[in-house]
Amino acid sequence: MSAHDGPVIRTEELTKVFSPGTRREVVALDSVTMEVGRGEVFGLIGPNGAGKTTLIRLLVGLLRPTRGRAWVLGKDVVTEIEDIRPRVALLPQEAGIYERLTARENLVYYGGMYGIDEDELYRRADTLLEIVGLSDRADEQVKRFSGGMKRKVLVARALIIEPEVIFLDEPTTGVDTIGARIVRNLLRRLSSEDDLTIVLTTHDMVEVSELCHRVGILNEGRLVAIGRPSELEEKYRAADLEEVFMGLVTGEGVYGGEA
Amino acid sequence: MVKGRVMDKKVYWLIKKEVKSIVRSRWLMLGFIISPIFAWMFQGAFLSFVVGETTVEPSDVYMTLEDNGPLGQQLFRSIVNHSEDLRIRQIINITREEGQQLIAERRLTVWIVIPENFTYLLNTTHSCLVEFYVNTGNFRATSVAWLIRGFIYSQITRIIVVQEVQFSWETIAPERTYGHQLAIFLIMLTSVVAPAPYVSQSFAGERERHTLEALLVVPMSRLKILAAKLVAGLVITVIYTGFTVVGVLLYNLSIIIRDAGLPDEPIDYTAFYTVNLASLPLIVFCQFLVLLCAIGIGVVISCLARDQATAEAVNNFALLIPTMVIGILGFAGSISAFGGLFGTFVMLVPFTHAILILNGVLSGAATPISLMGNMLYLLGFTVATLLIGAKLFEREAIIS
Numbered sequence: 001m002s003a004h005d006g007p008v009i010r011t012e013e014l015t016k017v018f019s020p021g022t023r024r025e026v027v028a029l030d031s032v033t034m035e036v037g038r039g040e041v042f043g044l045i046g047p048n049g050a051g052k053t054t055l056i057r058l059l060v061g062l063l064r065p066t067r068g069r070a071w072v073l074g075k076d077v078v079t080e081i082e083d084i085r086p087r088v089a090l091l092p093q094e095a096g097i098y099e100r101l102t103a104r105e106n107l108v109y110y111g112g113m114y115g116i117d118e119d120e121l122y123r124r125a126d127t128l129l130e131i132v133g134l135s136d137r138a139d140e141q142v143k144r145f146s147g148g149m150k151r152k153v154l155v156a157r158a159l160i161i162e163p164e165v166i167f168l169d170e171p172t173t174g175v176d177t178i179g180a181r182i183v184r185n186l187l188r189r190l191s192s193e194d195d196l197t198i199v200l201t202t203h204d205m206v207e208v209s210e211l212c213h214r215v216g217i218l219n220e221g222r223l224v225a226i227g228r229p230s231e232l233e234e235k236y237r238a239a240d241l242e243e244v245f246m247g248l249v250t251g252e253g254v255y256g257g258e259a
Numbered sequence: 260m261v262k263g264r265v266m267d268k269k270v271y272w273l274i275k276k277e278v279k280s281i282v283r284s285r286w287l288m289l290g291f292i293i294s295p296i297f298a299w300m301f302q303g304a305f306l307s308f309v310v311g312e313t314t315v316e317p318s319d320v321y322m323t324l325e326d327n328g329p330l331g332q333q334l335f336r337s338i339v340n341h342s343e344d345l346r347i348r349q350i351i352n353i354t355r356e357e358g359q360q361l362i363a364e365r366r367l368t369v370w371i372v373i374p375e376n377f378t379y380l381l382n383t384t385h386s387c388l389v390e391f392y393v394n395t396g397n398f399r400a401t402s403v404a405w406l407i408r409g410f411i412y413s414q415i416t417r418i419i420v421v422q423e424v425q426f427s428w429e430t431i432a433p434e435r436t437y438g439h440q441l442a443i444f445l446i447m448l449t450s451v452v453a454p455a456p457y458v459s460q461s462f463a464g465e466r467e468r469h470t471l472e473a474l475l476v477v478p479m480s481r482l483k484i485l486a487a488k489l490v491a492g493l494v495i496t497v498i499y500t501g502f503t504v505v506g507v508l509l510y511n512l513s514i515i516i517r518d519a520g521l522p523d524e525p526i527d528y529t530a531f532y533t534v535n536l537a538s539l540p541l542i543v544f545c546q547f548l549v550l551l552c553a554i555g556i557g558v559v560i561s562c563l564a565r566d567q568a569t570a571e572a573v574n575n576f577a578l579l580i581p582t583m584v585i586g587i588l589g590f591a592g593s594i595s596a597f598g599g600l601f602g603t604f605v606m607l608v609p610f611t612h613a614i615l616i617l618n619g620v621l622s623g624a625a626t627p628i629s630l631m632g633n634m635l636y637l638l639g640f641t642v643a644t645l646l647i648g649a650k651l652f653e654r655e656a657i658i659s
């Protein structure tokens with residue numbers, strides 16, 4: 001598919017320190033080394049403040065690493081970010097939406113900024129809005145939408161550029177059960193059929209086990225575990241991923257403690 | 260070529276998004292339409308009313324009689340005798356030096372000089388000159404001056420029967436008429452604050468509503484994103500400028516209507532208090548420069564402020580106060596007449612230079628070099644703020 005055959009995402013000792021050398025210094029990400037392959041759905045989990053959002057922001061060039069390096073689609077995120085941008089989509093955590101634009105305009109205008117042809121944009125917008133179940137409200141100003149509906153528009157907006165890699169920071173937060181299922185099914189299909197590489201963060205362990213091929217567990221900026229859910233369950237002798245997570249993060253896994 | 264077109268297309272979508280968002284916020288649009296019209300209409304109504312009321316009150320008149328000949332003496336006496344009709348409260352005799360002193364101190368109302376050679380000129384050339392110095396910012400003084408002017412004209416043509424009477428009419432403020440002073444003040448005040456709601460919504464607002472992050476990952480340089488937002492800001496301010504023109508026309512109309520209702524008044528209200536339509540292009544141009552500069556300052560503030568409300572508050576504070584100071588100085592006389600620390604401050608404020616451009620052109624006192632200087636300062640200031648804005652826009656902290 002692409003010129004390079006290596007991993008789609010690679011980080012090497014990636015570190016981000018906010019306000020270094022001051023009293024407010026925070027090591028948000030600490031020497032993270034990992035890889036994500038093409039077409040993979042990679043889940044990033046970890047407690048609040050673990051560094052998930054920071055990692056994503058580094059990978060899309062919104063933040064600059066303090067130390068270490070990272071590559072997306074074989075390109076350096078610092079020096080070659082211009083080559084990465086057109087091929088990568090981001091759904092930020094707590095992302096806002098342009099309330100005075102309609103759902104369709106939100107999609108089309110955003111896609112327009114990626115240089116996509118206008119007719120093509122309207123075609124893709126129709127398809128995506130149909131999928132997320134908002135066709136009938138496509139021309140309504142988004143300010144009247146519910147929180148979950150806005151979130152669906154944002155997922156659709158990220159997908160309108162037909163990216164090769166998509167970063168989703170808590171994509172289904174606030175979306176109802178049915179909506180979340182629709183989004184998950186869509187992501188799963190895109191990853192298997194179109195080789196879309198997906199990195200998502202979530203606090204929902206069901207979502208992780210349902211969707212993710214591999215997961216990385218972050219805690220206090222460090223990558224404490226990485227692998228397939230089944231691998232991790234086996235390695236830490238846990239019944240499910242939640243137990244692995246609890247064990248690694250709190251340091252007293254239920255089974256580990258009793259054993 | 261193709262690449263260039265595609266990139267322009269990206270900017271186009273961003274501009275479209277910005278403009279639509281604003282145009283759809285009804286209150287913001289309403290403010291853009293109402294505020295220039297209201298400002299002008301209010302001034303029109305105020306002026307029509309105040310002028311109508313205050314011009315019937317008498318004013319002090321300063322006089323200098325330098326002529327020793329009979330005709331000058333006669334003219335002086337008949338003015339004194341008709342003081343009441345001419346709404347002169349009191350005639351104060353002064354020397355030419357004292358008159359100049361009053362001008363320098365900006366304490367002058369009306370000063371009439373009957374020069375040394377008045378009788379001689381009338382006898383030899385059948386022509387004479389009377390010098391008028393009038394503070395046109397003072398309605399009463401202006402009105403009384405007009406009354407005296409008409410009186411002198413009638414006296415000299417009736418009694419002395421000459422072919423010609425000339426008036427040298429000096430206004431104390433460098434601006435020719437009150438209408439222009441007002442225009443300048445209003446343009447400053449309204450233009451300076453006009454872009455603030457858009458700018459703070461477009462920068463601080465995007466961050467506050469968490470829409471900036473997704474915008475900053477699109478394949479456009481930060482500079483291009485900034486430029487697109489500025490263009491959108493200009494598109495919107497064009498609407499504002501358009502309604503300013505409507506406001507000026509309504510203002511003029513209100514003065515003309517008032518003037519028509521005062522048939523006996525010797526003063527030509529329309530000439531004195533309306534904005535000369537020939538100067539509209541200049542007014543619009545100056546307004547454009549000021550809007551541009553205000554956008555630049557707004558961008559810097561907006562990139563630094565924590566949220567939209569803070570940005571707007573700081574913006575108003577930073578823009579309104581110097582504008583008020585300068586605008587009020589404009590009424591008191593020339594804003595370039597101050598020295599020292601205060602004078603330096605006044606000259607550093609970019610909007611001062613817009614006023615100087617307007618004043619200079621309207622009073623005819625400007626030279627091409629002084630105009631270029633003012634314009635370059637204003638543009639230079641704008642470019643500097645935009646460069647600072649661009650730098651701030653590139654910071655990581657812009658998203659958090």
Ligand SMILES: Nc1ncnc2c1ncn2[C@@H]1O[C@H](COP(=O)(O)OP(=O)(O)OP(=O)(O)O)[C@@H](O)[C@H]1O
Nearest residue numbers: 018026028046047048049050051052053054055659
């Ligand atoms: N701009 C910033 N300036 C200073 N500190 C920051 C900044 N952004 C994040 N941090 C800190 O970095 C750490 C990691 O934050 P991050 O947002 O990456 O966590 P997260 O894993 O996404 O958490 P959550 O699950 O709550 O979204 C936190 O301690 C946070 O306070």
Ligand SMILES: [Mg+2]
Nearest residue numbers: 052053093169
């Ligand atoms: Mg987060």
